[in-house]
Amino acid sequence: MNPLLSEAIKTRLQAHAPYSKFMVGAAIRDDQGQIYGGCNVENASYGATICAERTAVVRMVGQSGARKITEVVVVTDGASGHTPCGICRQVLTEFSADPKKTLVHIANTQKILKTFTLEDLLPESFKL
Numbered sequence: 001m002n003p004l005l006s007e008a009i010k011t012r013l014q015a016h017a018p019y020s021k022f023m024v025g026a027a028i029r030d031d032q033g034q035i036y037g038g039c040n041v042e043n044a045s046y047g048a049t050i051c052a053e054r055t056a057v058v059r060m061v062g063q064s065g066a067r068k069i070t071e072v073v074v075v076t077d078g079a080s081g082h083t084p085c086g087i088c089r090q091v092l093t094e095f096s097a098d099p100k101k102t103l104v105h106i107a108n109t110q111k112i113l114k115t116f117t118l119e120d121l122l123p124e125s126f127k128l
């Protein structure tokens with residue numbers, strides 16, 4: 001199986017989702033080929049919840065100092081898959097090597113279902 005997908009499937013199992021019971025796994029690849037997994041980490045103060053995609057980004061930045069994402073996978077259970085939320089689209093864009101080329105694969109625990117570019121998912125992103 002695609003190693004990015006298998007990392008997202010594996011890390012999804014670490015999700016802390018006692019409130020929503022909705023487990024999400026993500027994995028990102030940096031421009032050196034390194035892969036980082038993330039899962040959603042919920043909190044009793046719901047707004048403090050961190051999505052799987054942002055957990056993966058924080059791991060990349062903190063662990064290796066890498067700044068350039070080339071590929072993303074988001075894994076949820078079910079037949080149709082789920083695209084990243086708006087905040088995660090913005091955060092992924094901040095660290096994308098090139099939003100027009102960075103692929104975001106939407107998957108379930110079996111396979112990739114759809115693929116977008118980050119630019120497709122967040123055109124006209126906010127920039128300073």
Ligand code: THU
Nearest residue numbers: 020022024040051052084085088
């Ligand atoms: N969630 C993610 O991990 N990624 C997203 O892009 C959207 C939502 C999580 C947050 C929360 O733990 C659960 O899914 C339900 O919203």
